[in-house]
Amino acid sequence: MQLTEESQKILQSNPYKKELQEVVDYTAHLLEDKQIYPTDLQWTILINHLSEMVIREKEKRAILEVDPAMFSEVSEEAMLISQLVVKKVGELPKDEIYVLSIHFESAKQNEEEAK
Secondary structure, three states: OOOHHHHHHHHHOOOOOOOOOOOOOOOOOOOOOOOOOOOOHHHHHHHHHHHHHHHHOOOOOOOOOOHHHHHOOOOOOHHHHHHHHHHOOOOOOOOHHHHHHHEEEEEHHHHHHHH
């Protein structure tokens, strides 16, 4: 994965650079294993989200609650990847899994649209 300049800026500006880099590398590995290839823009948006997640975990903050029913059409695969990434980040509310899963579901669509 080649990071865009914008993605690199996000990584460098995070106060928890080391932790964020570990989460980004872990996520890239999971996606590679599942043969899911986000576009550069999708990576940038995902890295921004991961950056905010790391900050929330370190500073013990939480996102607003979400209705799980809104995510009923997200695939099991995207949900599983999201669960693994959230677990890697640390102690975050379950709501993070649902919101993060959208990034993986969106990236999965790239492959389906290419067929």
